[in-house]
Amino acid sequence: MTASTALDWYAWHAPYDELVSPLTRRLALVQDRVRAFLDTAPDGGLRVVSLAAGQSRDLLPLLIEHPRGADVRARLVELDPRNADFAEGAALSARLAGVDIVVGDAGLVGAFTGALPAGLVLACGLFDTISPGDVPTTVATLPQLCAPGATLVWTAGALPAPLTATVRELLAEAGFTEATIDAGAVTPDGADAPVEFTVGTAILTGPPASPVAETRMFQLR
Numbered sequence: 001m002t003a004s005t006a007l008d009w010y011a012w013h014a015p016y017d018e019l020v021s022p023l024t025r026r027l028a029l030v031q032d033r034v035r036a037f038l039d040t041a042p043d044g045g046l047r048v049v050s051l052a053a054g055q056s057r058d059l060l061p062l063l064i065e066h067p068r069g070a071d072v073r074a075r076l077v078e079l080d081p082r083n084a085d086f087a088e089g090a091a092l093s094a095r096l097a098g099v100d101i102v103v104g105d106a107g108l109v110g111a112f113t114g115a116l117p118a119g120l121v122l123a124c125g126l127f128d129t130i131s132p133g134d135v136p137t138t139v140a141t142l143p144q145l146c147a148p149g150a151t152l153v154w155t156a157g158a159l160p161a162p163l164t165a166t167v168r169e170l171l172a173e174a175g176f177t178e179a180t181i182d183a184g185a186v187t188p189d190g191a192d193a194p195v196e197f198t199v200g201t202a203i204l205t206g207p208p209a210s211p212v213a214e215t216r217m218f219q220l221r
Contacts, residue, residue: 025186026155029199030058030124033153033180036201037120038068048074049115049145050122051106052220056087058124058153064094073098075115077106079220107134107220109144110213117147117208123154126218127167134218135163139170141217143209150204152176157197164198175206 038046046068050059053076063069076099078084084103091099104111107130112118121142127135142152152171156164168178180201185194 025184026157026197026199027057029182029184030122030153030155031062033151033199033201034059034062034120034122035066037151037153038062038066038072041068041071041119044071046072046120047115047118047147048072048120048122049112049118050074050076050124051126051217052129053078053083053087053101053106053122054080054125055083056090056101058122060087060090060094060096060099063096063099064090069096070098073115074100075112075118076101077104077111079103079105105220107216107218108213109141109211109215109217112145112211113213116145116211117150118145119147119150121145121150121152123152125155125157127154127159127163128157130218130220132163135167136170138217139167139174141209141215142171143175143204143206144211144215146204146208148204148208150208151179152200152202152204154200154202155198156200159198168200171200171202175204176202177205178202 048059050056056076059074063072076087078087081103084101088101091101100115102111130138156167178200182199183196185196
């Protein structure tokens, strides 16, 4: 997640520790998609990048438990140093030598220099935390992060339905073919209405693009 003066992005992760919450349900779906990528990936090294990675609860537990975890070289970029410290602690305790955690601006392609092209790109929670006006540029730039045939896992939670549909349309225009799309809803304790979320997986079937370090995908807020 991104750092913000309006929202404490470290505290934002607290619902992950609840038995049932919109975040835990969404996380389970994301982990299923990451696990499927690891299950079917070809032999050899695997590159993964995570944009605004937060505490990396979507990726790090799978790298710890999955037989292919040791094959992964991951770049996690997160602006909030507290979240980065959390992720680093988890990676160090599990001796995940291939995980590189960077405190920085994931909106710049240059934050991923040395980690590209990636076979798996995680944009989980990203579209909820950037300006809607940055969504088209972000999606159009994603092929700069990708290896041929790369898998993208993305989520949307608070986005209105029209914007979620727009993300899917923009991905198609950028050369991604939708593989899976799952929607769910959970009513948190004490809430009057359910919180909806979407988890999507897309495969880059179009051509990747050469990364340009100066390219800005989105402005952190």
